[in-house]
Amino acid sequence: MDGNNEKLVLLEHLRQLNDTLTRLSARRRRLRAERRVRLGQLKNTVTFILSFVLTALAAVLAFFGLPFLPIDKIIAYVVGTAVAFFTTLYLLIYYSILNRDRFSRQKWVKKRLQPVNTKISRMDTEIRSLLSASFLDAIPLDARLIDKQLLAEAHEMVVAEPEISWVEIERRLDTQLMLQRTRRQSLFASEWFRLFGASFPEKRA
Amino acid sequence: MKIVVIGGAHAGLSAVNAFRQVNETDEVVILEKNLRERPFISAGIKLALNGRVTSAEQVNFEHFEGQPNTTYRSGVLVERVDAAAKKVYARTIDNGSIIEESYDKLIYALGSSARVPSFVGADLDRVVFVKDEQDAVDINKFAKGFRKRALVYGGGPVSPELAAALAHSGVHVTFVTRSKRLMTRYFDQAIQEDLEKTLTDNKVVLRKGQEVVSVDNQGKKIEVNFNNGTSEVFDFMAIAAGLQPNTMLLAGQVDMRENGAIVVDDTMKSSNPDIYAIGDSAVVDGKFDQYFPLMSAALKMGRVAGYAVAGLDVKIQPILRTIGFSIFDRFFYKTGLTVEAAKERIGDHIERPDIHTPATIHALGEQTDIVASLIYDYESGIVYGAQISTNAPAAAEVITTLSHAVSSGLTVTELAFLDTYFESEINLPYSVANRLGEMGVIAEAKRAAGKAIDRNTVDGDDNLNGFQ
Numbered sequence: 001m002d003g004n005n006e007k008l009v010l011l012e013h014l015r016q017l018n019d020t021l022t023r024l025s026a027r028r029r030r031l032r033a034e035r036r037v038r039l040g041q042l043k044n045t046v047t048f049i050l051s052f053v054l055t056a057l058a059a060v061l062a063f064f065g066l067p068f069l070p071i072d073k074i075i076a077y078v079v080g081t082a083v084a085f086f087t088t089l090y091l092l093i094y095y096s097i098l099n100r101d102r103f104s105r106q107k108w109v110k111k112r113l114q115p116v117n118t119k120i121s122r123m124d125t126e127i128r129s130l131l132s133a134s135f136l137d138a139i140p141l142d143a144r145l146i147d148k149q150l151l152a153e154a155h156e157m158v159v160a161e162p163e164i165s166w167v168e169i170e171r172r173l174d175t176q177l178m179l180q181r182t183r184r185q186s187l188f189a190s191e192w193f194r195l196f197g198a199s200f201p202e203k204r205a
Numbered sequence: 206m207k208i209v210v211i212g213g214a215h216a217g218l219s220a221v222n223a224f225r226q227v228n229e230t231d232e233v234v235i236l237e238k239n240l241r242e243r244p245f246i247s248a249g250i251k252l253a254l255n256g257r258v259t260s261a262e263q264v265n266f267e268h269f270e271g272q273p274n275t276t277y278r279s280g281v282l283v284e285r286v287d288a289a290a291k292k293v294y295a296r297t298i299d300n301g302s303i304i305e306e307s308y309d310k311l312i313y314a315l316g317s318s319a320r321v322p323s324f325v326g327a328d329l330d331r332v333v334f335v336k337d338e339q340d341a342v343d344i345n346k347f348a349k350g351f352r353k354r355a356l357v358y359g360g361g362p363v364s365p366e367l368a369a370a371l372a373h374s375g376v377h378v379t380f381v382t383r384s385k386r387l388m389t390r391y392f393d394q395a396i397q398e399d400l401e402k403t404l405t406d407n408k409v410v411l412r413k414g415q416e417v418v419s420v421d422n423q424g425k426k427i428e429v430n431f432n433n434g435t436s437e438v439f440d441f442m443a444i445a446a447g448l449q450p451n452t453m454l455l456a457g458q459v460d461m462r463e464n465g466a467i468v469v470d471d472t473m474k475s476s477n478p479d480i481y482a483i484g485d486s487a488v489v490d491g492k493f494d495q496y497f498p499l500m501s502a503a504l505k506m507g508r509v510a511g512y513a514v515a516g517l518d519v520k521i522q523p524i525l526r527t528i529g530f531s532i533f534d535r536f537f538y539k540t541g542l543t544v545e546a547a548k549e550r551i552g553d554h555i556e557r558p559d560i561h562t563p564a565t566i567h568a569l570g571e572q573t574d575i576v577a578s579l580i581y582d583y584e585s586g587i588v589y590g591a592q593i594s595t596n597a598p599a600a601a602e603v604i605t606t607l608s609h610a611v612s613s614g615l616t617v618t619e620l621a622f623l624d625t626y627f628e629s630e631i632n633l634p635y636s637v638a639n640r641l642g643e644m645g646v647i648a649e650a651k652r653a654a655g656k657a658i659d660r661n662t663v664d665g666d667d668n669l670n671g672f673q
Contacts, residue, residue, distance in 0.1 A: 005463065006457070008463045009456070009461050009462075009463060009465060010456065010457075012463060012464060012465045013452070013453050013456050013465055016318070016449050016450075016451075016453065016465060017453060018321075019318070019319075019320060019321040019449065020318055020451075022321050022327065022328050023318070023319060023321060023328075023334060025328065026328035026329070026330070026332075027339060029328075029330065030330050030343070033330060119339075122298055125282060125296065125298050125301060126238075126282060126298075128296070128301075129282035129283075129284050129296055130453075132284040132285065132296075133284070133285070133453045133454065133456070134284075134285045134286070134287075134454070134456075135453060135456035135457055148321075148323055149323065152323070
């Protein structure tokens, strides 16, 4: 491969990496949203069941049994029902005010969320694996510049000036970046920092 | 000898199964990221929407057959390939541990992934791609419900198929493509017009020559803004904007095309003699080496690599990117080059006669027809491509004949008199393939005589075969 084609292939790989990262990151976000919805549904279900049980217990306590039971059994009946009533009430309040994070750590909730949690963790592993590609070890561009639009501009530069150096490409892209009104971090740079706890190309985590 | 196969989808498994037919002793290790042993194909998405299968995962061809001396490691993500040390490093999805495999021969079959268009909002939740199992789940989820509206974005065969399948399942579909016509890389005008007519006749709205500028969330819907200043609200958007080879692992280690596809010879060997590349990751060097990832080609490439690694003297035939798909009971096929592609590769002396002819004897009851185009070099007479659309499923076989004609370098004269079969309920005695060749012969006779060439022919204006 000649040097020019090598540059174009490398830029193409960076563009593809960016595409894959975009898709994986979007999918992970979608899965997280699905997880939030499922968590909400689980919480709603448990509070609904507890409210229903509470109402039933209140009804039992108020209307049933009292006129028919002999006096020696009435105390045990009232105490038992009251204990059940207040335990349910306690659970209802507990689950109503329990924040989602702590709720999601409960064993039975974890079990129900396991399929979606597995998918999310799989996305994390896929992103980690993607960012471990060996060609990133010697990448001649800064992470900020690994952005779809900037890479397309770099491609045009190489096509127009085959002899252009990486230093010059980086300098021009830097200028482009400064001229852009938005200074949003590139997806690649943010995912790298999230995963490795340091700026590209360092790895701390 | 130890063979490591990266990618256990159709191409990879095809290579392993072929290798095992002739070699039972050498060690083979397959590294696959998915957990299932039956790979997924995107055609399943369409078939599931059409109701032909209950879920997209049911459609597959190759699978791991559990042969001896073969290890199938699923749930493994390959992170690095060191071609110099002949080692592969991978990470298990379950616990993140690293595994290392050394190899004597490497078969690289990591396939392709969906290309993400550059408009703003391509990563929104209601914007889905058309490639894998999760995409299939998402599309099915979004398509369910009353009066759903979908925007299908793309230019390849997957997008009209998806548009038709969504329309079949009751979704109001709009189709957007940057080109002024549909599928410009695959078809020329005659078939493009027929394709567009088939879609619009079935209430698919076409937005041709338009580009999506941005997509914004609008509650549980999305608002799509187009470059002509209009915007429209949809329930979801499905993107089939092409595929790109997953070859980053071999970056700088083997020769690649500018699009990242690994260049291989006719035995699937890359510039590194110990690395074979197959399927959507590779492109075979030659006259017809356009990058068109197709499963039919991937299976053949896999088999060639498998047999070649086992020591058999096999070579792949030119991959003409022969495709076929059906929408609303009409079938579209293509082989070889379009006029534009042929002009780029062969020269400006390209001719394209079109024909509209009955596909069967109409007196028998079925009103079948074929629209066909032939692409040939009028200086040498060699056939370089052909395209067909028809409502007669049996006529599909004509494309195989035409593919063979292109592959063998037949001239229009040879094609006109090629031996073909006739069965009164299936086709006509003078095959469409022959008829296309004959049109070339007549055109060249007229060109030689300095007369005007008739490029559009309609057959069947008599009572027996006509469009009565």
